[in-house]
Amino acid sequence: MAFLGYSVNLSPFEALTIAVAGLFTGLTLADLKRSLLVFYSIYLASYVTALTLLRYPLDTMMGGFSGDLATIVVTRNIGFFSLIVGGPVSILTLIIGVSISSRLKSMYVSLTLSILLILLSSTMLTVEYSDWYGEVRSLKGFRVNTVYMRLSLKEGPDGARPVLELNVSMETVEGKPACIVTVIYRVFLDGKLVREKVDAMPGEGLLVGSQPVYRKLDIELPKAVPLDCLERKRCRIEVQVNFKTRFGVIPVKYSLNYSLSTIFIPLVYFEASPGIGA
Numbered sequence: 001m002a003f004l005g006y007s008v009n010l011s012p013f014e015a016l017t018i019a020v021a022g023l024f025t026g027l028t029l030a031d032l033k034r035s036l037l038v039f040y041s042i043y044l045a046s047y048v049t050a051l052t053l054l055r056y057p058l059d060t061m062m063g064g065f066s067g068d069l070a071t072i073v074v075t076r077n078i079g080f081f082s083l084i085v086g087g088p089v090s091i092l093t094l095i096i097g098v099s100i101s102s103r104l105k106s107m108y109v110s111l112t113l114s115i116l117l118i119l120l121s122s123t124m125l126t127v128e129y130s131d132w133y134g135e136v137r138s139l140k141g142f143r144v145n146t147v148y149m150r151l152s153l154k155e156g157p158d159g160a161r162p163v164l165e166l167n168v169s170m171e172t173v174e175g176k177p178a179c180i181v182t183v184i185y186r187v188f189l190d191g192k193l194v195r196e197k198v199d200a201m202p203g204e205g206l207l208v209g210s211q212p213v214y215r216k217l218d219i220e221l222p223k224a225v226p227l228d229c230l231e232r233k234r235c236r237i238e239v240q241v242n243f244k245t246r247f248g249v250i251p252v253k254y255s256l257n258y259s260l261s262t263i264f265i266p267l268v269y270f271e272a273s274p275g276i277g278a
Contacts, residue, residue, distance in 0.1 A: 138177070140174065146167070147169055162225045168239075178207075180244070181204075181242045182199065182200050186237070187237055197217065
């Protein structure tokens with residue numbers, strides 16, 4: 001249950017898995033009050049277990065990025081969707097399980113049925129989550145590179161304003177292609193956010209594989225931003241990429257560190273270091 005990627009509308013698989021868990025608990029305990037208490041206590045225990053078994057090994061093997069991703073997935077699944085969205089299904093199946101258990105004369109029949117249900121649930125979970133590491137590798141292998149960046153003055157209705165011209169390339173160097181929903185660009189001056197711009201992808205998302213995908217955009221900045229802020233390294237640009245995955249939309253932030261070959265040429269190259277978004 002800890003690894004189910006629930007959506008707001010339960011899919012047949014998700015509803016069936018919740019039903020299996022509810023029936024198993026109800027058949028085993030044969031008491032509604034005890035079943036409710038134990039069933040929802042298991043969610044809390046599974047949250048701690050999932051973080052222990054999933055986050056820390058991933059941190060060790062693949063870096064803190066993957067561990068943070070696991071935390072987001074586990075918290076969303078157990079803390080919200082499993083309890084709130086799956087709550088009505090859980091309560092209904094608990095009642096059915098207790099009712100069936102009270103009518104079964106033989107404990108062996110109840111135990112056999114419970115074992116069959118838990119085996120079915122485990123098999124379905126294994127199939128559903130067989131590509132978990134592939135999902136993590138895809139996000140970890142995603143790269144954002146800046147082809148060029150230029151800060152210049154452009155005339156507008158209210159006079160000349162500084163405009164940041166960006167041409168970025170995105171690619172997945174490891175794992176399967178990643179699906180991008182939106183990209184958020186944030187410009188900081190002396191640590192203070194001065195502008196944010198959202199680049200929405202067409203349709204249901206942009207699929208990015210091993211071949212670079214290029215995006216161009218202009219970001220209009222406040223008049224107070226000096227044109228030499230890049231040369232003086234007073235500006236910082238942060239890119240948040242929102243990925244569409246089976247576990248929901250996952251935000252990943254990239255901190256872009258730039259260096260200038262000469263302060264007279266406004267041409268900037270970046271190296272992106274990923275870190276999970278909040």
